[in-house]
Amino acid sequence: MRAFVPHYELTTPSSLADALALLKSEPGVWKPFAGGTDLMVLLEAGKLPHRNYINIWSLKELRGIDVTDSHITLGALTTYTDVQTHPVLQSEFPMLCQAASETGGLAIQNRGTLGGNIVNASPAADSPPALLAYDAEIELVSTDGSRWLPYQGFHTGYKQMLIAPNELLVRVRMPRNTRGATQYYRKVGTRKAQAISKVCLAAVAKLDHDQISDARIALGSVAPIVIRCVQTENSLRGRKPDAETIKSACATLSHEISPIDDIRSTADYRLQVAKNLLTDFLTTLRA
Amino acid sequence: MLITFNVNNESRTIDIFPMARLLDVLREQLHLTGTKEGCGEGECGACTVMLDGQIVNSCLVPVAQVNGSNITTIEGVAQNDQLHTVQQAFIDHGGAQCGICTPGMVLAAVDLLNRNPEPSEDEIRTGLAGNLCRCTGYMKIFESVVRAYQK
Numbered sequence: 001m002r003a004f005v006p007h008y009e010l011t012t013p014s015s016l017a018d019a020l021a022l023l024k025s026e027p028g029v030w031k032p033f034a035g036g037t038d039l040m041v042l043l044e045a046g047k048l049p050h051r052n053y054i055n056i057w058s059l060k061e062l063r064g065i066d067v068t069d070s071h072i073t074l075g076a077l078t079t080y081t082d083v084q085t086h087p088v089l090q091s092e093f094p095m096l097c098q099a100a101s102e103t104g105g106l107a108i109q110n111r112g113t114l115g116g117n118i119v120n121a122s123p124a125a126d127s128p129p130a131l132l133a134y135d136a137e138i139e140l141v142s143t144d145g146s147r148w149l150p151y152q153g154f155h156t157g158y159k160q161m162l163i164a165p166n167e168l169l170v171r172v173r174m175p176r177n178t179r180g181a182t183q184y185y186r187k188v189g190t191r192k193a194q195a196i197s198k199v200c201l202a203a204v205a206k207l208d209h210d211q212i213s214d215a216r217i218a219l220g221s222v223a224p225i226v227i228r229c230v231q232t233e234n235s236l237r238g239r240k241p242d243a244e245t246i247k248s249a250c251a252t253l254s255h256e257i258s259p260i261d262d263i264r265s266t267a268d269y270r271l272q273v274a275k276n277l278l279t280d281f282l283t284t285l286r287a
Numbered sequence: 288m289l290i291t292f293n294v295n296n297e298s299r300t301i302d303i304f305p306m307a308r309l310l311d312v313l314r315e316q317l318h319l320t321g322t323k324e325g326c327g328e329g330e331c332g333a334c335t336v337m338l339d340g341q342i343v344n345s346c347l348v349p350v351a352q353v354n355g356s357n358i359t360t361i362e363g364v365a366q367n368d369q370l371h372t373v374q375q376a377f378i379d380h381g382g383a384q385c386g387i388c389t390p391g392m393v394l395a396a397v398d399l400l401n402r403n404p405e406p407s408e409d410e411i412r413t414g415l416a417g418n419l420c421r422c423t424g425y426m427k428i429f430e431s432v433v434r435a436y437q438k
Binding site: 002003005006008009010011012033035036037040041043044045053055057058081101104105106107108110111192193194 | 304305306307308327328329330332335338341342343344346347348349351352354395398413414416417418
């Protein structure tokens with residue numbers, strides 16, 4: 001049954017400082033509301049138990065993409081459309097652009113935000129695998145100040161994350177270290193647009209004298225959170241991407257992920273496809 | 288709360304709950320019933336409107352977020368009784384059947400041609416990927432968009 005909208009509050013602060021003050025004044029009472037592409041779906045279905053939201057959509061402090069020699073920093077309200085049209089993201093971070101282009105359709109991409117995708121904490125989200133493979137960091141701010149932390153480890157369990165009720169995710173940054181790396185992003189879903197993934201893999205690796213160095217692999221929809229597969233990465237380091245390496249990496253991956261049966265797919269299918277995608281990536285690396 | 292915004296170049300002020308869906312405000316408060324509700328969850332595109340120059344699903348936009356914005360609905364696509372080339376092409380080439388998806392399809396096509404006056408086949412498919420049609424099989428819609436920009 002649809003929600004009764006008079007029960008809901010959506011207040012619009014005039015600045016980031018005002019938003020943070022409100023989050024601090026009544027801890028846990030207010031939650032941020034950005035592009036609405038996830039929350040409005042729950043509202044319409046009558047499944048949005050939380051009632052009080054802060055409309056952060058118009059906070060200019062949370063927009064914009066800054067590029068320095070070492071990093072690219074994206075405001076939490078960067079939309080999927082913003083991601084796809086940025087020249088540095090297109091040339092150096094193509095996996096994030098591809099993730100953005102395969103999230104929903106255009107109308108969703110115009111409203112859905114990178115920050116929202118992170119704190120909505122869906123294990124099937126499309127941009128987090130790319131962010132993990134790019135070693136992204138995130139900035140949380142509150143009235144007490146700001147802290148940067150690695151995105152890896154931010155999600156601690158299904159819909160659980162290391163953010164306090166008075167904190168707001170404001171920025172995401174990625175090191176510009178992808179030169180010479182092979183990048184691979186593939187989302188497997190029912191159809192190209194609108195679908196939620198059955199399995200999604202993002203991977204980056206470099207070859208040094210035919211040996212794999214600096215492999216970073218992350219998967220969506222195969223665990224309670226989007227996961228970085230560190231054991232699989234370690235199994236690849238220093239090895240040639242040959243058939244034997246691929247076989248052992250797939251074996252390690254099967255222990256590292258924990259796919260389930262649900263409405264979109266089965267555990268067996270997800271495991272097999274995850275291994276197929278890893279194989280495809282490592283084969284690409286060899287070519 | 289009081290919300291003021293421009294709809295089809297006309298300033299409107301309404302007193303409404305902030306979490307009300309833009310879709311419901313357009314249809315029920317402003318009686319602009321050209322915008323349709325299909326799925327109500329951002330999958331089908333029937334409720335597509337133009338918000339500050341970008342297409343959005345109006346079922347997913349709380350009205351508090353459009354304060355001070357410019358909105359174009361299907362009622363604002365034709366200018367002075369002159370149909371937009373996309374609308375005329377949909378009529379001429381059978382792009383509409385039951386009509387529920389048509390307002391959203393037309394707005395997505397107008398938006399696509401605004402950004403990209405001569406889109407490739409792939410670009411047309413991507414531009415309309417967020418709009419579902421259960422009647423036409425899409426080919427007539429696709430052809431209508433091609434004919435619209437060839438005019």
